[in-house]
Amino acid sequence: MPTRTARTAWNGTLQDGGGQTELTSSGLATFDVSFPKRAADDANGATSPEELIAAAHSSCYAMQLSALIGEAGGVPQSLEVTAVVGLGPDTVGFKLTGIALTVRGEVEGLDADGFAQAAQAAKETCPVSKALTGVEITLDAALV
Numbered sequence: 001m002p003t004r005t006a007r008t009a010w011n012g013t014l015q016d017g018g019g020q021t022e023l024t025s026s027g028l029a030t031f032d033v034s035f036p037k038r039a040a041d042d043a044n045g046a047t048s049p050e051e052l053i054a055a056a057h058s059s060c061y062a063m064q065l066s067a068l069i070g071e072a073g074g075v076p077q078s079l080e081v082t083a084v085v086g087l088g089p090d091t092v093g094f095k096l097t098g099i100a101l102t103v104r105g106e107v108e109g110l111d112a113d114g115f116a117q118a119a120q121a122a123k124e125t126c127p128v129s130k131a132l133t134g135v136e137i138t139l140d141a142a143l144v
Helices: 051-071 111-126 127-132
Strands: 007-011 018-022 032-035 075-089 093-106 137-143
Touching: 051 075, 051 093, 051 111, 051 127, 093 111, 111 127, 111 137
Parallel strands: 093 137
Antiparallel strands: 007 018, 018 032, 075 093
């Protein structure tokens, strides 16, 4: 499997500086980053490591769940996955305080219990979930 690369160029102090994070492998986007915007309720046009982790987790989880639904004999028609990543103080600096995954699915061939089992297994086996084992991950999964 290939590796992927992102790059951040930062200038200045934590409070007054800022940078740009580039999705280098794909070349799809470059995003502004800044600590004051990271810590604010309104990101005002900048992203954060937490938002990028949420994007990575929601997309990885959707792929894994799709695969597990297929293995269980179902056919996913649509999956909508949201990941909410919290940031809070730690003894030194900050830490991720938790990740809340929410998935709503339209699936043929699986009942609610089968979907719930696949959803839980996907939470435990998606590569991003595995990488984030030091963070509490909750799951709210339901068929629509």
